[in-house]
Amino acid sequence: MENLAKDASQFTKVENKKLLSQLDFADMQDFEDAQRGLLGTVPAPGITNANGDVVWSVEKFAFEDIDADCPDTVNPSLWRQAKLNNIHGLFEVTEGIYQVRNLDLANMTIIESDTGIIIIDTTSTVDQSKAALQLYYSIRGEKPIKAILITHSHVDHYGGLAGLVSQEDIDSGKVPLYVPDGFLLEAISENAYVGNIMSRRMYNQVGIILDASPKGQVDEGLGKGGAINGEVSLLVPSHIIKEKRETHVIDGFEIEFMLVPGTEAPAEMIMYMPSKKILLPAELITHNLHNVLTLRGAQVRDVRKWWQAIDDMMAIYGDKTDIICAVHHWPTWGHERCMELMTIQRDTYKYMLDQTLRLMNLGYNMVEIAEMMELPPKLGNHWSMRGYYGTLNHDVKAIYQRYLGWFDMNPANLHPLPPVEQGKAFVEFGGGSEAVLAKVKAAYENGEYRFGAEIGKHLVFAEPDNKEAMLVLADIYEQLGYQSEAGTWRDTYLMGALELRAATAGKKITPPVGTVGVNSLNAMEDYMLLDFLSMLIVGPKIVDKPMNFKLVQPDRKSTYALEISNGVLIFHENKKLPNVDATITLNRNELSMLALKMTKPSELIASGKMTVEGNADMVEEFFTELDAFTLDINIARP
Ligand SMILES: [Zn+2]
Structure with a gap:
């Protein structure tokens, strides 16, 4: 299909400059941390499967070179995160602790124990986990896997299991597999009932069928999107952490486990390594604001449990933590900085929750609160809390949804017309499709993109074959995508533009494969x-x-x-x-x-x-x- 992507408009250029003065772009600490201890990476083209298809490309994001200037078509704050997430390979965290980062959405952490290695999280696919292990072996030498630990029930943390171990070796006790209580059930059930539609929506959230380019996919915030062509696996665990806190010595290496269920995932656990003073906070602490509800859809997460779990970690392990080494993004070194990171993260989640509840009780609805909510600068301007993956806007809506549901009690919203009828009514009220189209075009010309999206949406739903309407709405979505600080929002807008432009050429967006097999x-x-x-x-x-x-x-x-x-x-x-x-x-x-x-x-x-x-x-x-x-x-x- 013809590439119809436009340049950034004057309005987008102005909008994208705003954050340059608000955020501390001179602070390069994250870049220092993200590159620290780099030992090597996989050669181009990246990770391939048995058929030679690329599962994970290390060339795709070459335009995000660490010295590259931010294109007009990318929000500068997202650009910064995109570059950080493009630093990939095997890294030494501290003596005996290694991480493979950005060769998947998630990290693989490797502990050198007495007679072999212990692996924490497997990356998303069998092909990636094999490649990650080979990368480690090529640099640190081959050692037997003595145990595998999975932090939580999301596929980017367990999907690579079969590339590292067989079910027989788990069952025989040769390679014990440790998981948090409820893991297997949640791993299967989180996607079981709505797997198909969630897969479809996932493609829009991650944008992996967009071209990777300054006008296409640049980053997902949490990392570089998802793998393609890779084989996902799930094996039955042998060791289930059931107590709130358990300590295990595995191949001579002591690890304290703490369960944090119902937080970022229904089944999740964090780990502390006393001999290294390392806290591994699973996915509760990352270098971006996380999702209370992912755009692809899920059940709403409990922010109350989330901030409490961070607070528990601080109370129990804070004093003795020198390194935070998480399952996404780069580690944080130094006791003071670890405490600051945990404090900022805990307080941000709590602030967001408390203030949303306060505003709800004052009678504001979901959209109003999302529009009103601002974090105090100390929290909101902290690089680790920028909304690259979750956003303040959609997290607030998720909190509202958890406590009050979809209805705002306004009778007009109780039994609304469905989208097509709504569109038709709107177009008629607006003076017919030509008059409405002129208004959508004017909104685009004037840079009123949110307004243009609102009316353009009605026109496209009223007249799904109106090419002019689809093209201008696509242009509007595209500028909104260029302005988005969240990788997930950018992808959602750009995928909308792609779908509309494809439709004008009589084509459909058909994602290659779903998760329900x-x-x-x-x-x-x-x-x-x-x-x-x-x-x-x-x-x-x-x-x-x-x-x-x-x-x-x-x-x-x-x-x-x-x-x-x-x-x-x-x-x-x-x-x-x-x-x-x-x-x-x-x-x-x-x-x-x-x-x-x-x-x-x-x-x-x-x-x-x-x-x-x-x-x-x-x-x-x-x-x-x-x-x-x-x-x-x-x-x-x-
Ligand atoms: Zn993850």
Whole structure:
């Protein structure tokens, strides 16, 4: 497709200069820290998979060279973060402690223990974890892995497991796998129910299908976006940290664990290494304001637990911490600076929470509070609290959502028209599509981009094939993207522009791959898989077709009664039904494939991988009538 990206407008140039006087760009401490201890990195093109496809490119962001000037099309504060996140390789944190950074969104931390190494977090994919380990070996020599520790239930911290260890070695005790309580369940369930739409939205948040360029993707704030073409894995842990605090000596190396559930992730733990005076705060402390609610979607995180967990860390480990070494970004050295970092982070999260609650109780709604909220300069201007990933604006909205939900109690917002009808009504009220288009164009010319987006959105939803409207709205989104300090906001705007411009050429944005595959379904508990199956049922189609099945999964040693009536599937383990239409026997892998419509019951029966006693036609009908999810979903237009 023709590259329609525009230059920065005069308004964007002026807007982007504002932060230059507000923030301390002369402070180069972060650059010093991000480069400290660099031992080497992977050669170009970067990390590849078995087929030779690039999984992680080290060339993609070459334009963000440490000396490169900020382009007009990038917010200077984001540009600074983008350069910091482009410093990649293996680093020595202190003697015996190493980190592989920016060869994935997340870091891999390596501890040299008595007879080998202990690895904390694995990066996102098998290909990246292998490459990270090889990089370490090439510089520090080959040593056996004595244990793997996973800080929390997000894929960028465990997805590379199978590149480091086999399930057999975990089960035999050769390489114990330590995780926080609830890890496996949360790792699977956080994306299980809305995995498809979350994947689709993720592409917009991360922007990895944008070109990496000064007019495209530059950074995600937390790091350099996601990997592509890589294989994601999940293995069953052998050691679960269950107590609030536990101390373990692993291959002669002492580590204190503290659980911090329900903070940045539902299952999460921090670690303290007394012999090195290192605090590893998992993802509770990073060098940007984090998300209370990611733009891709999630359940709202609890900021109250978050600030309290940082406070606990300070109370228990603060006095004896000389280095903070986290799972994203670069470490912080020196006791005073560690205490300052923890104080600023704790106080920012608490300030944001307290002030949002105060303003809510004064009667302001979500959008109003997000607009009003400002952090005190000492907190808000601190480089580690800039909104590169989370933002003050959307975090405040998330807090509102957690406590009061979507409704602001204004009756006009109780039962609004859906977007297309709203768009049509708006266009009619605005004097017809030509008059509204003229207003959108004027807003663009005058640099009133938020206003232009508001009215342009209605026009595009009213007339989804109006090319002129889509093109000017794309231009508006693009300038908003150029102005965004958050990498996630920039990507969201630029992906909107990309989608609209593609639509004018009759094309669609189709992300390459989603996260819900056979492997994730195979890893689910029975009840989760049955929940998943339940939401694939097209209710209206099946509402008058009651069916009773007995489901036997020999490999799971489980038997379930499935009662389908009123368009819902009710399931009970080991329940005896009076009337069974069919008994279905198959292993999980085949059940997962049926759920994802990769096969049909008749095909599985023919190949001997499934048996049905009773009404086979009914079983065929049930599975073929399930819905199928794809990533072919519009976002910026109906
Ligand atoms: Zn992470």
